[in-house]
Amino acid sequence: MSPTADPASLFRSWLEDHRGIVVKVTRSFAAAPADAADLEQELLLQLWTSLSSFAGQAKPSTWIYRVCLNTALTWRRGTARRAQHFDPAADVARCAAPTASPADQAGDRELLEKLYAAIQSLPDFDRALVLLSLDGLAYREIADITGLNENQVGVALTRARQRLARLMKGVTDELE
């Protein structure tokens, strides 16, 4: 953090620029609206609490992803809400992300709802990888956030994508 930066204004400006990260992580890790509100609050609190530890070595977005993903993973482990295991046969078609935004385009909204539901059915680390990849981050950035090297990111991401594809199979046929 810049020594002259006022933490409150820095936090506000980061939230304006990167609010999407908080929302997407929340929606990827919490299914029920009450859980989502709880997790979002937790993410904001953790970001605020950790602001003083930001040394400026990473991009703000990378740092925010790290804090949010670590917090979400810890939050899931600490609650009984988590899904028990990855289930490749999970019926994504019947799941819906209840916090879908009304602003979403109608055509994409259903796809997004299914996508969020599928992501919620993935194992924890795969969720993080898929989310980062869907957000268009390069392997280098994903490696920075996860601590994997780029080759490992490639391998793990391929696997996560295949799992996601299995979960989305049928759903996309329906949408097409």
Next chain:
Amino acid sequence: MNWNDYASAWQSQGLPAGAPADLTALRQTFETRRRKLAVTLLVRDLAETAAGLLVAAVFACVWWHLGREGWPIALAILLILGVSGCFVRERLRTRRHRLGPDAPLLVRLEAEIAELHHQRRLLLHVWSWYLAPCAGAIVILLATLGRILVRRAPPDFFSRLGEHPAPAAGIVIYIVIVLPLFFWGIWALNRRAVRQRIEPRLAELEQLHRDVLAPATDHAASSR
């Protein structure tokens, strides 16, 4: 539909504007939690250290009453203080190894696995750093008391004891049955905690770690 379609939909999703973060509320929540955590940690640390100091003080008091002959109790006091020292060292170690929330995910996962292995080791070996020193301290205290009692007791003490055996029997039962049962209970509870809480969690995290780092060939084989 393929990955690019998902990514395109994902990146163009309209995110709910939501209420802007209420900084005042966040600060209040943060302060409340920080205070609560600080009090909890202080109470826990003080309780663990104070318990050891209290027992050591009681032993010291007994030693003072017994005079020079009670010198072995000094060893018992050292053992009790050693146990307290283990608790303090453990707290310091935890603080030293704590990772920030902005650590890379894999580093954090590996740190969590290492911490669970450490806790597992501590609980499985609770006899070595907790039970044995405490039991040793009690044995030293009782042996010293017994030795001094035999030496200082009036000549008819043991014959009178035979006439009223209940108190002596109570003490013997306490030493031979209650105390060992108590220590066994602590040992068993620790093993149960390892079995029911730490090992499943460890297995889950190690599986996650293996999955993340599994080479592509492993996955290709497993997905066939």
